[in-house]
Amino acid sequence: MLKDHTRMEAFRQAIFQTVAPGDIVLDLGAGTGILAFWALQAGAQKVFAVEQTSILRTARQIARQNHLDGRICFIRGDSRDVQLPEQADLMVCELLGSFGIEEDILPLSLDARRRFLKRGARLIPQVLTLFVVPVEAPETYDSISFWEDVYGFDYRPMKVYLTNSTWVEAFSPRALLSDPKELKRIDLRANSETHLKASIECLIRRRGVLHGFCGFFSAQLAPGILLSNSPLGAPTHWNQRFFPSPEPAELRQGDKVLMD
Amino acid sequence: MLKDHTRMEAFRQAIFQTVAPGDIVLDLGAGTGILAFWALQAGAQKVFAVEQTSILRTARQIARQNHLDGRICFIRGDSRDVQLPEQADLMVCELLGSFGIEEDILPLSLDARRRFLKRGARLIPQVLTLFVVPVEAPETYDSISFWEDVYGFDYRPMKVYLTNSTWVEAFSPRALLSDPKELKRIDLRANSETHLKASIECLIRRRGVLHGFCGFFSAQLAPGILLSNSPLGAPTHWNQRFFPSPEPAELRQGDKVLMD
Numbered sequence: 090m091l092k093d094h095t096r097m098e099a100f101r102q103a104i105f106q107t108v109a110p111g112d113i114v115l116d117l118g119a120g121t122g123i124l125a126f127w128a129l130q131a132g133a134q135k136v137f138a139v140e141q142t143s144i145l146r147t148a149r150q151i152a153r154q155n156h157l158d159g160r161i162c163f164i165r166g167d168s169r170d171v172q173l174p175e176q177a178d179l180m181v182c183e184l185l186g187s188f189g190i191e192e193d194i195l196p197l198s199l200d201a202r203r204r205f206l207k208r209g210a211r212l213i214p215q216v217l218t219l220f221v222v223p224v225e226a227p228e229t230y231d232s233i234s235f236w237e238d239v240y241g242f243d244y245r246p247m248k249v250y251l252t253n254s255t256w257v258e259a260f261s262p263r264a265l266l267s268d269p270k271e272l273k274r275i276d277l278r279a280n281s282e283t284h285l286k287a288s289i290e291c292l293i294r295r296r297g298v299l300h301g302f303c304g305f306f307s308a309q310l311a312p313g314i315l316l317s318n319s320p321l322g323a324p325t326h327w328n329q330r331f332f333p334s335p336e337p338a339e340l341r342q343g344d345k346v347l348m349d
Numbered sequence: 350m351l352k353d354h355t356r357m358e359a360f361r362q363a364i365f366q367t368v369a370p371g372d373i374v375l376d377l378g379a380g381t382g383i384l385a386f387w388a389l390q391a392g393a394q395k396v397f398a399v400e401q402t403s404i405l406r407t408a409r410q411i412a413r414q415n416h417l418d419g420r421i422c423f424i425r426g427d428s429r430d431v432q433l434p435e436q437a438d439l440m441v442c443e444l445l446g447s448f449g450i451e452e453d454i455l456p457l458s459l460d461a462r463r464r465f466l467k468r469g470a471r472l473i474p475q476v477l478t479l480f481v482v483p484v485e486a487p488e489t490y491d492s493i494s495f496w497e498d499v500y501g502f503d504y505r506p507m508k509v510y511l512t513n514s515t516w517v518e519a520f521s522p523r524a525l526l527s528d529p530k531e532l533k534r535i536d537l538r539a540n541s542e543t544h545l546k547a548s549i550e551c552l553i554r555r556r557g558v559l560h561g562f563c564g565f566f567s568a569q570l571a572p573g574i575l576l577s578n579s580p581l582g583a584p585t586h587w588n589q590r591f592f593p594s595p596e597p598a599e600l601r602q603g604d605k606v607l608m609d
Contacts, residue, residue: 091499092495097500101500121504121507123499123500123502126502127500144510147506147507147509147510150506150509151502151503151504151505151506151507154503154504154505154506155502155503235352239351239383240357240361240383240387242383242386242411242415243411243414243415244381244411244414245411245414246407246410246411246414247381247407247411249407249410250404250407
């Protein structure tokens with residue numbers, strides 16, 4: 090996913106814009122370490138790179154290969170189980186799923202902010218905004234309709250199972266039945282919620298069949314630097330998240346659809 | 350994956366050919382239950398359907414919807430932790446990965462055979478054969494070469510990490526540098542190995558660049574019924590498994606390549 094140029098450039102710019110010389114930085118969910126490396130290039134004194142998976146071992150080798158290992162402290166584990174020897178001036182965190190919050194950025198960043206950061210510390214990203222938009226997606230929905238009759242068996246419970254699931258899809262702007270609507274704006278510097286409830290009404294722009302909702306995010310990484318996986322923007326490795334309807338529904342222009 | 354017609358037809362035929370009236374059947378890794386349903390249609394008296402994931406709940410609903418729940422006993426758990434009240438005449442098991450063995454069919458079927466089956470019980474599949482073939486796959490290999498230089502950092506440890514990994518790819522017959530070679534033939538009715546060691550020499554058929562090996566399987570489900578994900582056969586949902594080389598290598602016709 091380091092191949093996603095849109096994402097990488099946005100993070101690179103945000104880091105070079107935000108890091109102050111001598112900063113202590115926390116990289117939450119460090120992966121192969123690229124954000125930590127940039128933070129050091131941008132002038133950080135030290136980075137604590139916390140990562141839960143075995144990729145950390147490779148990240149450590151890459152740091153050594155690039156003579157950066159003296160200034161990065163790699164820590165393997167769930168960040169909620171970790172202690173740091175000192176508090177950080179800046180947290181960078183790329184735990185972003187297709188709908189923003191699936192990789193637990195809310196509970197993880199909340200815990201990290203409380204335990205690992207100095208008062209008034211900076212965050213990348215700062216603000217996460219979640220959007221939804223009703224979509225017409227007959228081909229995507231075929232994977233649900235398939236389960237009506239499977240080799241002569243009534244497989245409709247599988248349809249119910251799937252319409253209670255979500256998955257990643259690439260939606261084209263043509264699929265959208267209304268303008269995207271902001272479902273929730275989360276200021277990660279102040280947020281204390283880890284579970285979201287929200288509902289939103291969408292005004293249908295054209296006649297079509299509602300197959301579900303497309304969810305995506307916009308992350309403000311730093312002032313003036315937005316990263317989004319909107320179906321109306323540049324493609325990213327995230328694509329978007331699909332929330333299927335229990336049943337397809339015919340809609341006309343001017344109809345209102347509620348998502349909650 | 351019930352959409353994979355090649356796979357489903359092979360299992361359906363094998364079940365109707367193998368089940369004897371009144372059989373007690375074990376479905377190991379039952380998923381949504383389709384093999385259990387076929388076993389009942391084919392005359393089984395009762396099926397024990399063991400499944401580790403939450404899909405079991407949906408399988409139970411589907412059974413009820415089709416009035417088959419009275420003759421299926423659903424059991425959720427790792428089969429190695431499960432007890433059955435009686436022994437089975439036949440085990441069906443579709444725990445097959447792209448290279449046959451990744452879903453732990455060897456240890457799971459060995460344990461199930463010893464604890465859950467009558468002496469001389471029948472098995473579907475009966476025999477599993479693993480194949481490898483050297484391949485030229487420049488586009489697949491690009492995903493490894495990418496890591497030489499990432500935004501100016503030396504990321505070669507990531508290449509090492511990836512060449513020690515395997516992944517699923519769809520190979521066309523054009524990618525093959527030799528004839529597929531049988532790496533291992535495993536008779537699931539008698540096998541007692543859970544870890545495989547094997548090595549094989551392949552004779553190169555044409556000039557080309559070796560990027561790695563393609564692995565696939567052939568499963569004999571019943572006498573005369575073979576199911577395979579060979580790149581030379583009908584497409585299946587499995588595709589094949591890719592074992593990358595540490596470095597690409599130029600080869601000429603008549604060269605020999607060792608895989609172990």
